[in-house]
Amino acid sequence: MTIYSCDATKTTNPAMRVGIVCSRFNEFIVQALLDGAQRGLKKCGVDPKNINIAWVPGAYEVPLAARTMAMSGRYEVLVALGAVIRGDTAHFEYVAGPCADGIARVQQDTGLPIGFAVLTTENIAQATERSGSGPGNKGEEAAIGAVEMWHVLQAIRAPK
Template sequence: MATHLKNLSDFSNTQIPSAAPYRFGIVVAEWNAEITNALYQGAYKSLVDHGALAENIFSYQVPGSFELTSGAELLLKKGGIDAVICLGCVIQGETRHFDFICDAVANGVANVAIKYSKPVIFGVLTTDNQQQAIDRAGGKHGNKGDEAAVTAIKMAALAETLNS
């Protein structure tokens, strides 16, 4: 469905399990801080609103979206985390740097999830411009941070179900 028809924060069509039994890591890129801070606020609030205990949410900052993969891996290597949410924002510029970063982060997040058999959630905006990012970080299209948090909850619950 086209994004202009969907609000990223609308979960009326799905059931969300309680987040209470789980421990979450949130890794946030400092680059594009106005956007990533809004994504973080959305993710954190969604986790708490769905029952996660504040003491079971561990938040860390990394310099940019490229470093999200390393941050997630370090967090999972330490242990005790049921799901990691990676939050970042890469805005198209005049060079191909955008393409390389987006590809590296998407693949890196997937590889860390596979390596640790834990949910690692791609909450990275990859937009053409600043306004598109604002619209998806609490603006008219909702908050991708909310979506990432709900995905983390659902995937942690799925992992628990399949591992028991």
């Protein structure tokens, strides 16, 4: 039996090229997620000069930017960041689902691991809690998870 696993924080990845797509809507939350993602990538040994960040208008645009980054061939790992907060209108349903589905499709179509931290919360307090500077920052978790997936996929793809 073969088991593929990795603790990304115990790896060194100075040459790994990472693309991060950030939604500008709810920017104060997304900036905190980005700070967390950068902390996570640092824990994984990624050189900050190999990280490129694309800001897009909202979460609905995140999948298109992620697909474009993935198809460029310039990145081993992507991270998608955003915050969709439920309000009084149906925008939540029209944005959150297509964003998640779009990122899943990009990941499956390209084989590129994408850490997903587009928050979907009921209110700003929940979004703030998930994007704080301490443990539980979903941007940090998504970035570390993407690097972990890259290592697991490399192991699975390696010839025996």
